[in-house]
Amino acid sequence: MGSVSLKIGDGTARFKRATLCSSAVNILMLLSVVTTNLFALYAFTYSPKDNQTNHLLPHVHHKNISLISEQVSLIMREIDSSQKKLAQMEKELLGYDTIDLSRPNTATELKLFLQHHQLPLGKDSRTGITEMVASVGHACEKSSDLLSQYMTYKISGPCPDDWSLAQKLILRGCEPLPRRRCFAKSIPKVGLSPFPFSLWKPVSDKIVTWSGLGCKNFNCLNSKKLSRECSGCFDLVSGSENHKFVKTTSKNDFIIDDVLALGYGGIRIGFDIGGGSGTFAARMAEKNVTVITNTLNIDAPFSEFIAARGIFPLYLSLDHRFPFNDNVFDLVHAGSGLDVGGKPEKLDFLMFDLDRIMRPGGLFWLDNFYCANDEKKKALTRLIEKFGYKKLKWVVAEKVDGSGSGKSEVFLSAVFQKPARV
Ligand SMILES: *[C@@H]1O[C@H](CO)[C@@H](O)[C@H](O)[C@H]1NC(C)=O
Ligand SMILES: CC(=O)N[C@H]1CO[C@H](CO)[C@@H](O)[C@@H]1O
Numbered sequence: 001m002g003s004v005s006l007k008i009g010d011g012t013a014r015f016k017r018a019t020l021c022s023s024a025v026n027i028l029m030l031l032s033v034v035t036t037n038l039f040a041l042y043a044f045t046y047s048p049k050d051n052q053t054n055h056l057l058p059h060v061h062h063k064n065i066s067l068i069s070e071q072v073s074l075i076m077r078e079i080d081s082s083q084k085k086l087a088q089m090e091k092e093l094l095g096y097d098t099i100d101l102s103r104p105n106t107a108t109e110l111k112l113f114l115q116h117h118q119l120p121l122g123k124d125s126r127t128g129i130t131e132m133v134a135s136v137g138h139a140c141e142k143s144s145d146l147l148s149q150y151m152t153y154k155i156s157g158p159c160p161d162d163w164s165l166a167q168k169l170i171l172r173g174c175e176p177l178p179r180r181r182c183f184a185k186s187i188p189k190v191g192l193s194p195f196p197f198s199l200w201k202p203v204s205d206k207i208v209t210w211s212g213l214g215c216k217n218f219n220c221l222n223s224k225k226l227s228r229e230c231s232g233c234f235d236l237v238s239g240s241e242n243h244k245f246v247k248t249t250s251k252n253d254f255i256i257d258d259v260l261a262l263g264y265g266g267i268r269i270g271f272d273i274g275g276g277s278g279t280f281a282a283r284m285a286e287k288n289v290t291v292i293t294n295t296l297n298i299d300a301p302f303s304e305f306i307a308a309r310g311i312f313p314l315y316l317s318l319d320h321r322f323p324f325n326d327n328v329f330d331l332v333h334a335g336s337g338l339d340v341g342g343k344p345e346k347l348d349f350l351m352f353d354l355d356r357i358m359r360p361g362g363l364f365w366l367d368n369f370y371c372a373n374d375e376k377k378k379a380l381t382r383l384i385e386k387f388g389y390k391k392l393k394w395v396v397a398e399k400v401d402g403s404g405s406g407k408s409e410v411f412l413s414a415v416f417q418k419p420a421r422v
Helices: 002-007 011-045 051-055 057-094 108-114 138-150 163-171 218-222 256-262 279-286 302-308 344-357 374-386
Strands: 225-227 269-273 290-295 312-315 329-334 358-371 390-400 408-417
Touching (some): 138 163, 256 358, 256 408, 269 279, 269 344, 279 290, 290 302, 329 344, 344 358, 358 374, 374 408
Parallel strands (some): 329 358
Antiparallel strands (some): 390 408
8 A cells, every 4th residue: 555655666766865975975074174174274374475564563463453354254255155065066966956947848837836925024923934935845856847747737727637647756755746726636426425334335436536547446456465454455345354453363463442452541543554445544433543544546546445434544655754743643553564665764764753743652553564584573673672662562473475375474563652751
């Protein structure tokens, strides 16, 4: 599902490139500091040609104040210009550049959207801002052709049927996307059931978009293993989906009631990453716990399906900082979707962000995390140890691969409690 996709696309590459470049930038920084100091040394030891009067101390003193201030301002200008040069070099090295709107073929709508607007009354005293700036992901610059294609449409007309183009941009790190002034294709959502019946009511093929997808109906999707969290996950009636979290099939499966009991009734809102078709949130909804499911539409209309069940889909890649304030969630649930691939730091950044949005005393439920090898398990364990969580449950178990290969795989399930850090 959504999270799996995060291994695809340019996300990883971007990250790698940035770390590679950082040492080059460090060297540049060092060089710049050394040059600036040498320059300063030179300026202060430099004596003017007409130094016959140097022995007349009071006079010299006067003279040099003006001379020195001249030199100092020269140095300041020099420092300023090298800093600018350095920033430019750093930008080029890291690939973090602002969007070049002067490029030919840049869509007019993009230029309009990104235009800065000065606040009419000057600086706002509460926020300190002086202008309104529209935000768009810096990596959009790398996909400027796709972005301009995305921003080309008839104003107030129907948008092109291009949600998959938008998702492609997001997966390349172009997130957030610019807003558009056109009407997205609308699909009549007929036959939605009232909550809570909606949680387990099969969703009609007719109320979701199939454009840009290989499958054109849910039957087709159910015959595929889309990810570890979703194999047949759109079948809410006859598959294994409706057993999840209420019945166990292995030692790694925890029952929702057991986990909620660990929170002593304090679990009211939660966040699920890699949540497949939203079954975790659905089961939690039955316990009166509101769960937001983070998802993209990778190979399937996850977002629409989850919404049709009457639960909250958050359409956001895992590369994006979560749009929640610190310490808000009572529970975070994640499975193999946590494995974002790439450098270990990538998982670090994700885990720290998940930790940030979880309140002290909140629970982190690691659910059937697939450990491809022992190193993976150790790396995750080491990382989680950094957070000083209290280990409430911990199960490492082998399961025979569901695809029928007979191979056994190692999974880790655990429930941790976030401490109150002071
Ligand atoms: C959920 O809330 C409803 C309405 O307040 C209540 O009737 C029901 O018993 C609650 N369910 C659980 C599992 O707590
Ligand atoms: C105040 C004063 O005498 N300033 C002198 C310092 O030296 C410069 C250059 O040698 C002179 O032009 C200033 O008149």
